[in-house]
Amino acid sequence: LHIQGWCIVTMAKSKNHTSHNQNRKAHRNGIHKPIRQRFTSTKGMDPKFVRNAKFAKHYNWANRAKLIAAAKAAHVESTNTGKKVPVVLPKLEKRVKVVKKAPVKAVPAKPAAKAAAGKPAAKPAAKPAAKK
Numbered sequence: 001l002h003i004q005g006w007c008i009v010t011m012a013k014s015k016n017h018t019s020h021n022q023n024r025k026a027h028r029n030g031i032h033k034p035i036r037q038r039f040t041s042t043k044g045m046d047p048k049f050v051r052n053a054k055f056a057k058h059y060n061w062a063n064r065a066k067l068i069a070a071a072k073a074a075h076v077e078s079t080n081t082g083k084k085v086p087v088v089l090p091k092l093e094k095r096v097k098v099v100k101k102a103p104v105k106a107v108p109a110k111p112a113a114k115a116a117a118g119k120p121a122a123k124p125a126a127k128p129a130a131k132k
Contacts, residue, residue: 042050
């Protein structure tokens with residue numbers, strides 16, 4: 001620092017950035033993947049989408065009936081045996097729409113002579129123009 005009258009003058013800065021020692025510091029405790037949460041946050045999502053998803057989950061009656069039945073079965077089993085049984089929720093089956101296809105009828109093969117007779121004669125290839 002140089003004091004010149006009422007102003008402090010500093011030398012020009014030559015180094016702006018360095019990553020010296022940063023890699024070593026990062027690897028001291030190891031570099032880990034971020035812990036994946038069970039449910040992703042809905043913070044910042046479209047509120048209309050979040051509200052609709054909430055109602056879709058709540059009023060999914062087919063899935064709800066399965067979950068209730070599984071919970072009741074687990075409760076009955078735990079009361080009979082006296083041991084706590086973890087509730088294993090059933091997975092949803094994929095609903096696949098089955099479309100019945102009509103049986104394909106076999107088409108009789110035509111004889112070779114009839115097939116050739118029915119087609120028009122092939123046109124001869126055009127001759128290239130002669131050079132003069």
